[in-house]
Amino acid sequence: MPEQPVVGRPVPRKEGRDKVTGRARYIDDLNFPGMLYGTTVRSPVARGRIREIIFGDGIPWDEFVIVTARDVPGENCVALILFDQPYLAGEQVNHAEEPVVLLAHPDKHLLEEARRAVRLDIEPLPAVFSLDESLAQKEIIWGEDNVFKSFLVDKGNVDAAWESADFIIEGEYRTGAQEQLYIENNGVIAVADAGEGVTVWGSMQCPYYVHKALMKLFDLPETKIRVVQVATGGGFGGKEEYPSMIAGHAALLAWKAGKPVKIVYDRAEDMAATTKRHPSLTRHRTAVTRDGKLLAMEIDFTVDGGAYATLSAVVLSRGTIHAAGPYLCPNVRVKSRAVATNVPPHGAFRGFGAPQSIFALERQMNKVARTLGLSPEEFRRRNFIRAGETTATGQVIHEEADLAGLLERAFELSDYREKQERFAVENETSRTKRGIGFASFMHGAGFTGSGEKYLESVVGAEADTGGRVRILAASTEIGQGTNTIFAQIAAEALRLDYDQIDIAQPDTANVPNSGPTVASRTCMIVGKLVESAALGLKQTLVQSGFLADDYTPEEFRAACGRYVEKFGALKSFSQYKQPPDINWDDEKYQGDAYGAYAWAVYVAEVSVDTLTYEAHVEDFVAVQEVGRVIHPVLAAGQIEGGVAQGIGFALYENVVWQAGRMVNNQMTNYIIPTSADIPPIRVYFDERTTTTTTSGAATSGAKGIGELPMDGPAPAIMNAIEHAIGVSINHAPLMPESLMRMMGGELVEV
Amino acid sequence: MSKSDFQVARVAVNCTVNGAEQTLHAHPLARLLDVLREELRLTGTKEGCGEGECGACSVFIDGEIVNSCLVPVAQVEGAKIVTIEGIAQSDDQLHAVQRAFIECGGAQCGICTPGMVLAAIDLLERTPQPTEADIRAGLAGNLCRCTGYIKIFEAVVHACRDSAMKA
Numbered sequence A: 001m002p003e004q005p006v007v008g009r010p011v012p013r014k015e016g017r018d019k020v021t022g023r024a025r026y027i028d029d030l031n032f033p034g035m036l037y038g039t040t041v042r043s044p045v046a047r048g049r050i051r052e053i054i055f056g057d058g059i060p061w062d063e064f065v066i067v068t069a070r071d072v073p074g075e076n077c078v079a080l081i082l083f084d085q086p087y088l089a090g091e092q093v094n095h096a097e098e099p100v101v102l103l104a105h106p107d108k109h110l111l112e113e114a115r116r117a118v119r120l121d122i123e124p125l126p127a128v129f130s131l132d133e134s135l136a137q138k139e140i141i142w143g144e145d146n147v148f149k150s151f152l153v154d155k156g157n158v159d160a161a162w163e164s165a166d167f168i169i170e171g172e173y174r175t176g177a178q179e180q181l182y183i184e185n186n187g188v189i190a191v192a193d194a195g196e197g198v199t200v201w202g203s204m205q206c207p208y209y210v211h212k213a214l215m216k217l218f219d220l221p222e223t224k225i226r227v228v229q230v231a232t233g234g235g236f237g238g239k240e241e242y243p244s245m246i247a248g249h250a251a252l253l254a255w256k257a258g259k260p261v262k263i264v265y266d267r268a269e270d271m272a273a274t275t276k277r278h279p280s281l282t283r284h285r286t287a288v289t290r291d292g293k294l295l296a297m298e299i300d301f302t303v304d305g306g307a308y309a310t311l312s313a314v315v316l317s318r319g320t321i322h323a324a325g326p327y328l329c330p331n332v333r334v335k336s337r338a339v340a341t342n343v344p345p346h347g348a349f350r351g352f353g354a355p356q357s358i359f360a361l362e363r364q365m366n367k368v369a370r371t372l373g374l375s376p377e378e379f380r381r382r383n384f385i386r387a388g389e390t391t392a393t394g395q396v397i398h399e400e401a402d403l404a405g406l407l408e409r410a411f412e413l414s415d416y417r418e419k420q421e422r423f424a425v426e427n428e429t430s431r432t433k434r435g436i437g438f439a440s441f442m443h444g445a446g447f448t449g450s451g452e453k454y455l456e457s458v459v460g461a462e463a464d465t466g467g468r469v470r471i472l473a474a475s476t477e478i479g480q481g482t483n484t485i486f487a488q489i490a491a492e493a494l495r496l497d498y499d500q501i502d503i504a505q506p507d508t509a510n511v512p513n514s515g516p517t518v519a520s521r522t523c524m525i526v527g528k529l530v531e532s533a534a535l536g537l538k539q540t541l542v543q544s545g546f547l548a549d550d551y552t553p554e555e556f557r558a559a560c561g562r563y564v565e566k567f568g569a570l571k572s573f574s575q576y577k578q579p580p581d582i583n584w585d586d587e588k589y590q591g592d593a594y595g596a597y598a599w600a601v602y603v604a605e606v607s608v609d610t611l612t613y614e615a616h617v618e619d620f621v622a623v624q625e626v627g628r629v630i631h632p633v634l635a636a637g638q639i640e641g642g643v644a645q646g647i648g649f650a651l652y653e654n655v656v657w658q659a660g661r662m663v664n665n666q667m668t669n670y671i672i673p674t675s676a677d678i679p680p681i682r683v684y685f686d687e688r689t690t691t692t693t694t695s696g697a698a699t700s701g702a703k704g705i706g707e708l709p710m711d712g713p714a715p716a717i718m719n720a721i722e723h724a725i726g727v728s729i730n731h732a733p734l735m736p737e738s739l740m741r742m743m744g745g746e747l748v749e750v
Numbered sequence B: 001m002s003k004s005d006f007q008v009a010r011v012a013v014n015c016t017v018n019g020a021e022q023t024l025h026a027h028p029l030a031r032l033l034d035v036l037r038e039e040l041r042l043t044g045t046k047e048g049c050g051e052g053e054c055g056a057c058s059v060f061i062d063g064e065i066v067n068s069c070l071v072p073v074a075q076v077e078g079a080k081i082v083t084i085e086g087i088a089q090s091d092d093q094l095h096a097v098q099r100a101f102i103e104c105g106g107a108q109c110g111i112c113t114p115g116m117v118l119a120a121i122d123l124l125e126r127t128p129q130p131t132e133a134d135i136r137a138g139l140a141g142n143l144c145r146c147t148g149y150i151k152i153f154e155a156v157v158h159a160c161r162d163s164a165m166k167a
Helices: A016-021 A108-117 A131-135 A158-164 A207-218 A242-257 A267-273 A312-322 A354-372 A376-381 A403-414 A416-426 A451-455 A482-494 A522-543 A553-567 A632-651 A713-725 A736-742 B032-039 B096-104 B113-126 B132-138 B150-166
Strands: A036-042 A048-055 A065-067 A099-105 A118-124 A147-155 A167-175 A187-193 A197-202 A225-229 A261-264 A280-288 A294-306 A331-340 A432-445 A458-463 A469-472 A501-503 A570-575 A596-609 A615-625 A681-685 B011-017 B020-026 B058-061 B064-067 B080-082
Touching (some): A016 B096, A036 A242, A036 A267, A065 A242, A108 A118, A147 A312, A187 A242, A197 A242, A312 A331, A312 A354, A312 A432, A354 A376, A403 A432, A416 A713, A458 A522, A469 A522, A482 A522, A522 A553, A522 A570, A553 A570, A632 A681, B020 B032, B058 B113, B096 B113
Parallel strands (some): A036 A261, A294 A331, A469 A501
Antiparallel strands (some): A036 A099, A147 A331, A187 A197, A458 A570, A596 A615, B011 B020
């Protein structure tokens, strides 16, 4: 029996050895005999009618496999929430980079020449390029009012609260698009024919999303579609829905060619054509009493969904529910909407709408505090939500939710008070101004509301004659450590060695649908199913008389051997059942929005160079309560990586748009933080609390962790910059040019 | 079936890759990255950006770390090339930096890892006892989107200690 509990121990990452030796095989490392390369001809125009596709001279077109909208065997739409996005535009394009023609050829250099030789004759139509233009209905481009989806959260009576307020404070906040920038671009290989069906191997987060989409595209039954995830070089949401598109494209080419087809994007195509974080606009109107209590919050939240609905409705939902944050307020109204624009559809990116609305809230909270003459921390302290109190959706918090404790800890660890005073003195005379600021926030784990109930996720476990246990799940390893934590959870449940547990490759032909790898749900929701599926193996062995309740790993092995010999196979499956005390009203948007929340306070220390107008993060402290930490190194790695992306969101990552196209679609001019830009990130998990979540939600007391660290950095950094220079920054990203203008600097021609 | 110049106009390039002499057959302007991956099936060297920004395609050429996406294969005539596949002594004996990456959590999705491991080895060869500033500067040519770099810094420090103990 293992001497130490395996959960909570930093065991080696399951696939770590393959990754450090270069042996791990990603999609572009695989080749099939007779394989063709595929490419995509995309619209150069944001909106217009396709008049003609012109195949230019000098290319041996008869050698090429050519696919257009007319070649689609089933339905020409990407099955997701609404069925509005075509795989290939037929008559009209609705965004630049929209796919119109697919080409395949064995020679990839010739293929590129051919792609450039296809000319799309498109009659331009008036287009909408920003959420402001869409809200103003400059042109109606989607439905009757450009609105994909809207929500209303209404708690108490906001209208009645304004009169009794001592102060009413308004604010407006904006965030920009952000590219996920996984270092491995999107890629797939497909084989397809009418008899055998369609099989796709690829880089992806959600094999069963791709599976569902291909069924509709080819009008084939589920047994005729197989989707296999191979080693995936990062996702961050960017490989949640987009792989359905590229998989469909490769499969359409393979279907027509009768040969395997590989499509791997280069960086420029991946950045320009695939999803990004939704740009947002948030307006706040906050009523408070003189003694610093929140009376009412009216929040208006808009996200730019791009040209098709894709996942915007659910991104909007999460952003809406998180908009009022971890504060108790008797009257809250959040009105929100996702609107259409003629840019490539925005999609999932770590945090999923919450980083946008939390950015606005945490800036607004500082503004309210200033108006009240209170410190940002004192104002928050008077309003932090506590156990037994209700959120904006009326959810009663059953967790300890000790935000005041987290705040105090974060302040101690960052020397917040000492630095605040010292910087104020030093800034009087120094060219570089320093500041320190923080954000307090929460992030709900798992699908929103009744989402998990509808998913009905399933996980399997099987044991072989040698007693090796294999976990069967569609949850993908994309760097975050799925394979490792699943093995830990199963090992603990069965009291076996970590090394005795294997994780099956996510392959829809072999693993059940454990749901998508998104929404910080893998550890908390799927992990719980791993635990019960593993325990199911033990129960079967005990009930069949092969194993005693108390056993050694050797006895377990022997029992598996005897069982498999007698019955052929030992398998166990476990399906998610929503606990009866989770109630969610989809119509009113009231109830238990999430089974559990992670709680956090992040402190950023910044410097602002008043000559170059560059802001830099000098130190970062991240304190959070995420329940039980399954793997301390992986968990800290999640926080550090998320904080780095949050720093990028705040200060570096600026998508430059021209007529609906991203024009800085290169790593050379879309800047993500390098090792030279990242401050020390000091991560602390508060495990003091005995986690009581809404019942049955958490496995081994673990809560979601993946998205949380994306929420806090940007507002904490802007709060710190305001402390440093006294200028209020209400948009992200903050580039030096805009900081210069805000600080009253002028461009000097030299 | 027609072929592009890249398939037709090939030259022979002699070089050493991971200690073995090789004759590569490729268009003189073919990227070393592609030739390593396609002709020698050394797929541990990754493409992240194709423009020398991300460092995922790092290899050593005559001891210098370079982005192989920027090197035309004609330039490596007579050169000694080492890729990630040439770093571990054997399957059982990983390099100290590789061991440290596993132990410290320096690899998450793993796609930048081969390049990052090479950059860390290069750093430690030039600066055996690096300061934190040395590590930050030494790895700044290699982008990682998963880790926020902190666990990679820890892996470099850990590898130094590991090597120091062995020495």
